[in-house]
Every structure is written in structure tokens, then in C-alpha cells.
Amino acid sequence: MDERYVDQATGEVLRQETIFLRSDQTFKVFRKGGGRRIKFVKFRTSHRVKRLIASMPNDELVFFFRIALYATEGYNFLMGDNERGRRGVPLAATDLAKIAKCSVSTARRHLKNLADRTMIKLTETRDNQKVWAINPLYAINGKEPAPELLQLFSQEIKESGERVDGE
Structure with a gap:
């Protein structure tokens, strides 16, 4: 039987659940209904990425983290x-400037500096729209990168010798 409790302070209905875990397992509870409001953008923490981030100017780093969302x-x-x-429409430099709270120039x-560092690349969508893509060596939204993204950055991934397949 599912027992329910009422939190006296908030009036929220609670239910007790038991979860058994092995010693090497972890779990995280996500709020039901989060759905589209939750993004799973993961920033990589390899030594290579840490060194690159340490060498970046702060304003460029903030720009990258803001647009990655x-x-x-x-x-x-x-x-x-x-x-x-x-x-569903690619963001232009003007949109990215508003997101990052900086001027268009x-x-x-x-964008040019990030492209020079191969952190992002300009590519095309299936309907031939130009769009910026973030290199999965630095950040990935979702559980694992799509094959098209891996193909786009295949040279950089091969040179780095790192795995980016969702680990």
C-alpha cells in the first residue's frame, strides 16, 4: 500500500519510497514536471579542457557558458x-550578443576566437541554414552526442584522443 503523508508546514502531499542501491550506484531525483525547463548541458573537465579554460579571458569564457545553454x-x-x-531557428550573432549581454561586435x-580554438564550428542544418555548433569535447547537451555532431568534429576528437560518446 502506498502511504501518503502531509507536510504540516506546506500542505504538500508526500509519499514514502524505498530505494535499494549497490555501493557503487548513485541516483538523483528530478522534479516531476521539469520537462522542457531542464537542460542537461554538461561541461567536460578533462585536463585539456581545464587548461584551455584557464587560458581563456573571462569575458570569452562567460560568453561560451551563456551560449552553451x-x-x-x-x-x-x-x-x-x-x-x-x-x-528551431539558428541564433544569429545579434541573438547571441543579447544572451551574453554584450555588443554584437x-x-x-x-565567436571567431571560439572557432579558432575549435570550441565551436559554423555548419548547416538539414534545411541548409547556417548554425553554430558546440564541440562535444567541451560541452554537450543531453546524454550523448548525435552521430552528425561527432562527424562534424571528428578531426578534433581524433586528435584529442578523448571519448565523447556519453560515457
């Missing part, structure tokens, strides 16, 4: 979400 799941394409840009400079 707009990466699409699996593909890491920087796409609009109806708050910034239109949903600064956003363009940061």
Missing part, C-alpha cells in the same frame, strides 16, 4: 527557444 540536445546547435530567437569577436 542554448545548445540543442545531441546536436549542440545554437538554436532559438522563443525567448531568444524563434524556436564583441559577440562576433568571441
Whole structure:
């Protein structure tokens, strides 16, 4: 029988659950209903990434972390979400400047610098729209990168010798 309890302070209905775990297992509880409001953008912490991040200017680093939140799941394409840009439409430098709270010229400079470091690349979507994609060696939205994303950054991934397949 499912026993329910009422929190006297909030009036929230609670239920008790028992979870058995092995010593090497962990679990995390996500709020039901989070759905679209939750993104699983993971920033990599390999030695290579740590060294690169340590060498980056702070304003460029902040720019990268802010735009990474707009990466699409699996593909890491920087796409609009109806708050910034239109949903499913690639974000332009003007949109990225608004997200990062900087000027358009600064956003363009940061995009060029990030592209020079191969942290991002300009590519095309299936319907031939130009879009920025984030290298999965640095950040990934979702559980694992899509094959198209791995193909786009295949040279960089091969040179790094790192795994990016969802581990």
C-alpha cells in the first residue's frame, strides 16, 4: 500500500519510497514536471579542457557558458527557444550578443576566437541554414552526442584522443 503523508508546514502531499542501491550506484531525483525547463548541458573537465579554460579571458569564457545553454540536445546547435530567437531557428550573432549581454561586435569577436580554438564550428542544418555548433569535447547537451555532431568534429576528437560518446 502506498502511504501518503502531509507536510504540516506546506500542505504538500508526500509519499514514502524505498530505494535499494549497490555501493557503487548513485541516483538523483528530478522534479516531476521539469520537462522542457531542464537542460542537461554538461561541461567536460578533462585536463585539456581545464587548461584551455584557464587560458581563456573571462569575458570569452562567460560568453561560451551563456551560449552553451542554448545548445540543442545531441546536436549542440545554437538554436532559438522563443525567448531568444524563434524556436528551431539558428541564433544569429545579434541573438547571441543579447544572451551574453554584450555588443554584437564583441559577440562576433568571441565567436571567431571560439572557432579558432575549435570550441565551436559554423555548419548547416538539414534545411541548409547556417548554425553554430558546440564541440562535444567541451560541452554537450543531453546524454550523448548525435552521430552528425561527432562527424562534424571528428578531426578534433581524433586528435584529442578523448571519448565523447556519453560515457
